[in-house]
Amino acid sequence: MRPFRLHEPTTVQEAASALADAGGGAALYAGGTELLLAMKSGLLAYDTLINVKSISGLDAIAADGNSIVIGASATHSAVEHDPLVRDRLPLLSEVEHGVANLRVRNVGTLAGNLCFAEPHSDPATLLLVYEAELDVAGPSGSRRIAVGDLQTGSYETSLGPDELLTAVRVPAFQAGVRAAYSKFGYHHRPTLGIAAALAVEDGVVADARLALGCVSPVARRLSRSEDVLRGERIDALTEGASALREVSRLASEDADAVEDMHGGVDYKEHLVRVFMERTLLRALAKNGGGDA
Amino acid sequence: MPDAQETLAIAFELNSAPIEATVEPQTPLIDLLRERFGLTGTKRSCDVQVCGACTVLLDGAPVSSCTVPAFEARGRVVLTVEGFAADEGSSPLIEAFVNNAAFQCGFCTPGMLLAAKSLLDADPSPSEEAIKDYMRGNVCRCTGYKKIVEAVHEAAEASR
Known part of the structure; x- marks a missing residue:
């Protein structure tokens, strides 16, 4: 790895000033688990790393x-x-x-x-x-x-x-929210991640939050899929239910999946459909027992 | 505010002995251990924190010494497989690995032993599920994992 200097500020303001002074020649360093790999491989190079762990209390x-x-x-x-x-x-x-x-x-x-x-x-x-x-x-x-x-x-x-x-x-989620997260992949990093949080009142989905990540450059909320779920009776949301199929179909349409080393667009859209339904079924099965 | 440092004087505990060293910020911990102190039990393999061959314990917690900078040892306790092997308390794990033939080439074994020690320090009676979950970040490319899981289980039983 190319040599770098280590800057150890003791306050957030010092760290921000050091970043400004470096004019792009410095990067913040915390765990380094991603940054140092990119520096070892030569993808990134910085003259200075600014160690945020030297700022006391920032790990609270x-x-x-x-x-x-x-x-x-x-x-x-x-x-x-x-x-x-x-x-x-x-x-x-x-x-x-x-x-x-x-x-x-x-x-x-x-x-x-x-x-x-x-x-x-x-x-x-x-x-x-x-x-x-x-x-x-x-x-x-x-x-x-x-x-x-x-x-x-x-x-x-x-x-x-x-x-x-x-x-x-x-x-924290409000009481009665049923939530689940699914990940899938064969690589060290996930190929797909789906998060679902459903607020259930009187057996009906009062609010739905769905997020999809990893298949495209930036994780996103899925507002069209959320809209379909709102107002649905949960006892009708069983495996293969038409509403779940519609939620999953919209999710794959809105995924904006891109091809990368994890797979092609068709493959990722298929994963989204399969795992969206599974994630929702897992969340619903939690029966109000908190969010996990 | 002190200027950015090109070298750092650090002091830490290495395998129960106090150590002082001067390191450059970019030096990974594994280089300090192997090249400065001759502790070649720590193995470099994937070099990207995936395989676990370079595992050492930093304040009792497994880390990848291939990537963690040496300066992170400042004021802390580092245990390598050499320090582990010198500790009488380690004999149940070592004997269980031998009894179960939980290695073939042995390259992953230092990391496996240190990961297993860290697990048993936190949970002296882990279930098979817990052993697999804890050890899944350490990769073996020859013997498979069954004998390793059995060895950790046997060591836990023997320590009871």
């Missing part, structure tokens, strides 16, 4: 009202095992357990996963149905954005060159 995980606030240097393992996350966001804990492998989870961070914007990511898809928000800091202050507004393309985000993600804010 804490409750703020109905949300759990996950600091930018919290690792996947820390999120997975955190008592607050397990209690209030059990599906996030479950999905974090499935990220990469144990060694990557022990080092890599949730925030880093989002910021690297690798399209084949489980958390980026799941957090869309939690309607998570992100705290972003720059030299002139901070702002809050929806998680869906972060990633703009493969390995591209809306963050300014002097901005950093400082926290991921994840609101």
Whole structure:
């Protein structure tokens, strides 16, 4: 790997200033599980890495009202095992357990996963149905954005060159939401990820949140499929039900799947149809027992 | 704010001994272990954190030393297979791997042993399911996994 310097700021403001001063020659470093691989292979080169782990308190995980606030240097393992996350966001804990492998989870961070914007990511898809928000800091202050507004393309985000993600804010689902996440693939990274969260009232789907990731450059919500589910009686949503078929068909149409090393467009659209129905059936089978 | 560093003086505990070293930021931990300290039990294989041959324990948790920078050891505890083998407490796992022939070429074995140690430290009586789940990030390309799972199970039984 080409030599680089290590910058270790102690505050978020110092990190933002260092990014601004470097004018593109520096990158933020947290777990490094994706960044360092790209640097080892020569795909990326930076003169300086800015270690956000030297900012004290940035690894904290804490409750703020109905949300759990996950600091930018919290690792996947820390999120997975955190008592607050397990209690209030059990599906996030479950999905974090499935990220990469144990060694990557022990080092890599949730925030880093989002910021690297690798399209084949489980958390980026799941957090869309939690309607998570992100705290972003720059030299002139901070702002809050929806998680869906972060990633703009493969390995591209809306963050300014002097901005950093400082926290991921994840609101717990309301009581009675039935949620599930499915992933599929034969590679190290997922080929497909689908997240579903259904609010059920009096046996009817009162609200539906569906997200699809990995098959296209950026994970997305599936609003046409969500519209079909709203108002459906759940006892009619059994295997092969016409509404489920329609939801799955619309999901594959709206996937904007692209061909890559994981497979072609037809293959991915087929996966979307199969796994959308399975994911919804798994979510519905949870019978109000929380989100996992 | 200190300037960006081109070298770092670090101190950490390596296999129960205090260590001081000067490292460059880009040096991966495996290079420090193998080339500076001659600890060649840690194997480089895939070099992209997938296979687990380079597994070492950092504060008791498995990490891929092929990619984790050496400076991350600062102020922490590193255990390699050499330190593991020197610990009397490791004998049930080592004997169980031998008794079950849980290796052929042996290249993955240091990582397998350290992953298994980390599992048994956290869960002394893991189910077969838990063993498979925990060990699935360590890849063996010759013997298959059945004997490895059986060895970990036997070591857990023997330690009870």
